[in-house]
Amino acid sequence: MFGAYLAPELVNRMVESETDPQLGGHEETITAYFSDIQSFSTFSELMPASQLVELMNEYLTVCTDLVQEERGTLDKYIGDAVVAIFGAPLPVADHAYRACVATQRVQLGIEGLRQKWKSEAGKWPVIVHVLRARLGLNTGTAIIGNMGSRTRFSYTMMGDNVNLAARMESGAKSLGVYTMVTEATKLECEKHGKDHVVFRYLDRIVVKGRSQPVPVYEIVGLRENVSPQTFDCLGVYASGVERYLAQDWDGALQLFTKSAALEPNQPSKAMAIDSNPSLILTQRCLYMKEHPPGAKWDGVYVMKEK
Numbered sequence: 001m002f003g004a005y006l007a008p009e010l011v012n013r014m015v016e017s018e019t020d021p022q023l024g025g026h027e028e029t030i031t032a033y034f035s036d037i038q039s040f041s042t043f044s045e046l047m048p049a050s051q052l053v054e055l056m057n058e059y060l061t062v063c064t065d066l067v068q069e070e071r072g073t074l075d076k077y078i079g080d081a082v083v084a085i086f087g088a089p090l091p092v093a094d095h096a097y098r099a100c101v102a103t104q105r106v107q108l109g110i111e112g113l114r115q116k117w118k119s120e121a122g123k124w125p126v127i128v129h130v131l132r133a134r135l136g137l138n139t140g141t142a143i144i145g146n147m148g149s150r151t152r153f154s155y156t157m158m159g160d161n162v163n164l165a166a167r168m169e170s171g172a173k174s175l176g177v178y179t180m181v182t183e184a185t186k187l188e189c190e191k192h193g194k195d196h197v198v199f200r201y202l203d204r205i206v207v208k209g210r211s212q213p214v215p216v217y218e219i220v221g222l223r224e225n226v227s228p229q230t231f232d233c234l235g236v237y238a239s240g241v242e243r244y245l246a247q248d249w250d251g252a253l254q255l256f257t258k259s260a261a262l263e264p265n266q267p268s269k270a271m272a273i274d275s276n277p278s279l280i281l282t283q284r285c286l287y288m289k290e291h292p293p294g295a296k297w298d299g300v301y302v303m304k305e306k
Contacts, residue, residue: 025145025158030087031099031185032142032157032165033072035063035106035135037080038173038272039127046125055128056080062109063133070102071095075156085157088144096139096188100197103135103179104222130272136168137181139188160210167207168216171303175202175216176265176275183215198226200234201241202277206302213300218277220264233262237278244281245299249289256282 075083087095140161172180240255260278
């Protein structure tokens with residue numbers, strides 16, 4: 001029963017130690033996972049509490065099961081958000097790769113839920129049929145352990161790298177993607193998964209609360225699920241980024257216009273898709289043409305929101 005509230009691996013470790021749990025933590029290299037439902041407040045407004053609970057339990061069950069199948073440890077739920085740890089409490093050598101795979105399995109799981117909810121005609125508001133989530137990952141050293149008071153605490157993770165993972169999730173919207181990770185996660189993932197996970201370079205950004213820029217990437221999908229058209233899009237988009245960083249705004253605009261037509265996520269109010277990376281950088285190029293950044297520009301974009 002206790003394993004329904006804490007990760008089973010953690011419960012087993014506590015039982016085997018034959019000691020009372022103590023406050024405190026230790027440094028561990030992990031991959032932090034954050035997910036959040038797009039426009040969740042709208043869901044809350046359109047459904048009575050009992051129906052919202054039913055929806056969330058179904059959603060959270062799918063997300064949690066898939067994370068745990070990839071050996072992730074559930075940290076906590078925060079409303080509709082899922083927070084998980086890959087690489088603790090038990091060490092997992094390929095935690096970054098497993099976390100990346102988990103994000104794509106979760107996205108596919110959510111697609112399955114959308115189809116299921118749509119088939120249950122009349123049961124759910126139409127917005128439920130297009131529920132989407134944004135996911136963020138970062139890999140690095142964090143403090144892992146029992147945090148809280150002397151009478152009530154939880155096994156969790158803390159530190160700058162954890163905060164950065166949260167910024168990947170919240171910042172994904174501004175770059176038009178649904179799964180965004182740091183370069184640290186990409187590089188660690190590729191050590192174990194080689195090219196199985198398909199990444200797309202997005203930007204070098206300074207997230208709110210930090211001063212150093214971070215290269216960030218979209219996880220486009222697992223290689224077997226990425227269409228030839230999407231691979232074409234990625235190639236054209238990468239050429240556009242080269243022109244963009246060289247401050248060749250017109251050349252970049254031509255390429256981003258071409259890649260925009262190939263993007264797998266086309267803007268659609270009916271599908272709850274607002275934008276995509278090609279359109280985001282098209283707007284960025286138009287702004288840069290009007291407001292040239294100067295010769296010393298290093299391609300860094302400063303995010304104003306969390």
